[in-house]
Amino acid sequence: MAKSSTAKTSIVRAVKTSTTTKKVTKSATGAPSQLNQSSRKGKRAWRKNVDIQDVEEGMEGMRAEERVIGKTLQATKDQDLFQIDVKGDAQVRKSLPRFSTSQLTSTKILAQRSAVPAVLSRPSTASKKRKSLVTHEEKARLLRISKRPRKGPFNSVIDPTELGAGSAILELSEAVKSSGTYDAWAPPPPQEEIKDGLETVQPKVIKAPALTRVRDTIEMPAIVEPHQGTSYNPPVQAHQELLLQAHEKEEQRIRAAEKLADVKEKMESAKRDVEEPNLAVASGMKLYEDIADEDEDEDESAPDGGADIAAKRLPPRKTQAQRRKAARLLAEKRELAERAARKRMLAVIPSAKTLRRANAKLMWARKMEQEKKLTAETEKLKQQGLAGRKLGKHKVPEGTVDVQLGEDLSESLRQLKPEGNLFRDRFLSMQQRALVEPRVPVLPKKQRTKIVEYEKHAWKRFE
Known part of the structure; x- marks a missing residue:
């Protein structure tokens, strides 16, 4: 009797604990639930608060199978689901798709398409437009x-007799219809020779111009890989090398400025050494006193006076013997010169x-040196582009070296300060790759008002 009473009490406690446990009020499928009931008095409360979550989950699973496969697995035959492999295939592993890390979860979700056809709001036959049996030109x-009026835009009547008056629709010309088919550099078609006895003008x-473009030779990348010394925590050797490059460029700039x-x-x-002009006398004119002083200096420089200068300049007349002697000496000199030239030629x-x-x-050697120089220039053009070359009026800049000193280097990315300018680097790269011509920045000037002064008539009279 004691054992039966203890069993009853344990059953009552189990029932109490099962009734007092709090049920989940939220449905797993997302449907509205009313499971949190206050009492079970009456049939309405039992029907309203009944728990059918397991039934809803089963139905939702069947709906998912129908969306993916097209029908439920219960309605699918065994031969469609299973296959007995007796022989086996060694090529199955090769035909299987490999795992790709680049495939994202969003791509996998978008790749899943339902096998159930979409529901249309209207029949598919009515959605297709009826093709016109008569074309626009035939109409x-x-x-x-x-002789019926033809309607145009805005329900206006078009008169086909007034072509070009604005009311008729003009058709496309032959030039527009054949546009894009003519090639200016295509070889001409073979022409038949006309033998009519007359001169024919062919x-x-x-020929297409064969031009070499510098842009095709340049192999410089759009974004050059930065030097290791530009890092916020660079190696010591790379940082020292970049500092030396910046130092050399700065020395070149200073030398050019000093020159x-x-x-x-x-x-x-040279301008200061030139004598200042005499404002009292016009340019190209001399005073009379200066001319007189120059004449006196010339007279004093002559030993016997100015009259003997003209007489000394006149050479005396040669006699016939002197003329023959001078001709004979000249002929001997010429003969000796010819002998010496012939002797040198024979040697x-x-x-x-x-x-x-x-x-x-x-x-x-000169040809090889020129080829070597040309090869070096071509290689430099491939690697560095047009940096340092003058095109037109301006010179393509080589670019600056962005480097920080040792005390300016930051120890972390939080303390890093930006260096350089991305827009300047991109524009400089386009200039060096012959995509943009070299230019000089034009800064806007501030417009200044020009003051115009007028002098009145009353202030012009000086007394």
């Missing part, structure tokens, strides 16, 4: 035959082959 021709064949300053100073000193003839070989070697 216009029938309207012209029946059209001149135009320009020296040239300007020489020009200014050079045996060494002609040696001179030709030396000349060929010299020309070959």
